[in-house]
Amino acid sequence: MATARTIVGMSGGVDSSVAALRLRESGEPIAGLFMQNWADDGSGDCRAEDDRRDAVAVCGRLGIPIHFRDFSSEYWAGVFEHFLAEYAAGRTPNPDVLCNREVKFKHFLDAARDLGAQFIATGHYARIALDDAGRLQLLRAADRGKDQSYFLHQLGQAQLAATRFPLGDMLKSDVRALAASAALPTAAKKDSTGICFIGERDFREFLGRYLPARPGAIRTPDGREIGQHPGVFYFTLGQREGLNIGGVRGFAQAPWYVVGKDVQRNVLYVDQGIDSPWMMSTVLDTEAMHWVSGAPPAADFECTAQTRYRQEAQACHVQVRDNGTLHVRFHAPQRAVTPGQSLVLYDGDVCLGGAVIATTDAPLESRAPPHPKDVPAA
Incomplete structure (x- = not known):
């Protein structure tokens, strides 16, 4: 053959x-x-x-x-x-x-x-x-x-x-x-979803095998404690599921969302509202950028970008630093831009490349939140 x-x-x-x-x-x-x-x-x-x-x-x-x-x-x-x-x-x-x-x-x-x-x-x-x-x-x-x-x-x-x-x-x-x-045996097979090595199982249970639970406080952005979390690393910005926050006195009966994580203090910050201002950002900085063509189109240019999969491309301005990292400013505020995820740039249908998001100007990143010891519990 x-x-x-x-x-x-x-x-x-x-x-x-x-x-x-x-x-x-x-x-x-x-x-x-x-x-x-x-x-x-x-x-x-x-x-x-x-x-x-x-x-x-x-x-x-x-x-x-x-x-x-x-x-x-x-x-x-x-x-x-x-x-x-x-x-x-x-x-x-x-x-x-x-x-x-x-x-x-x-x-x-x-x-x-x-x-x-x-x-x-x-x-x-x-x-x-x-x-x-x-x-x-x-x-x-x-x-x-x-x-x-x-x-x-x-x-x-x-x-x-x-x-x-x-x-x-x-x-x-x-x-x-x-x-x-063509009578292929996979013609009707369901598409796989989720992270390949986790499959259909519970994400928290899987991650807990490698990162032991470290319970801590769930707090509002102004520092009020309203619950307990099993470990900040189990959660991501914008997440709603798994918080297990019931009715909280003084707050509306509305869903809570993760708006910040303080790993050093082991605090998970939450707020109500799917577009809470606490999870919005306009500016981000990246780690070293990878260019598909081998080089950036310019040192300073306009394009569109995605900060997560299945997101509509968003207009932004890109500055390429001498060390290969990017400083990016979006034309409109973005929800739950998450450090560790990928920023991917596009010129129309052309993928220019991407980089890992390092920091954003979301409120809980750009300033230190109140220290829990300084704020009474709710």
Whole structure:
């Protein structure tokens, strides 16, 4: 059998299945590769074996070979240890971004080359194009509701040159229809959601295995204690669920939201109102920026940005500092911009790159909140 020119990352889901189908129908010599990125922790919640069986079944249906690689140790070192360190510091990391950079477009790409392939392909919803200067661009997918360029913003020219996204021009509904017409075993399989190594299980229970509970006070921004939390690292800005705050005397019967975290003092700050001014910010600063093209378009420019996935792109002004970090000012206030998450910049459909959010000018970040000992309990 001729060596496959492209190795398709087979996840056991419908998207990678159709990516392989489209490449095979185009006449491309392909093979599949199933990556195991998380070692079974004995909880019974790991779906890797089911996904592996589905990947094998799809490759059998398509008549292509399939390879297997265990990247769980690389995932632990490159993704999970960072994930834990960020949560322990009170930040909210995005493991999908790191997984793409450290595993899928690094170790998977290396494995494909070891197998003699020139390219890898995945079921991501994104596109690749050339600009007028001959540089590769990462573009949003045709299906804006499924676009995954946000999670791919750490890719550079070398990775894009070796990558194919066969679903970039498709709608998700058409992907499902094509899978069904080809009788692929994954045609009706439910999409996976959430963080891959946590799956369907309770997030707090999972994180508690690695970061022991450290209960503390839940306080209002003016310092009044209104409850207890199991650990500030279990919560993220803008979160409503899991606070377990009942009726509080002197306050309306309205939901409470996380508006700040003080890890050093072990205090979780909450307020009422989905758009509480305590969680709004206009300015942010980032860690070192990654540019898809290799360089910024200018030292000072206007573009749009997302501070989380599935957010409408927001107009902003960007200043690139000499050390590679960014200072960004949005045209309108932004809700619950969260340190540890990714800021991703766009020029229309073109993803310029992204960086980890370091700080914002949200009220509880830009000034120290009242120390709990100085304020009586409610």
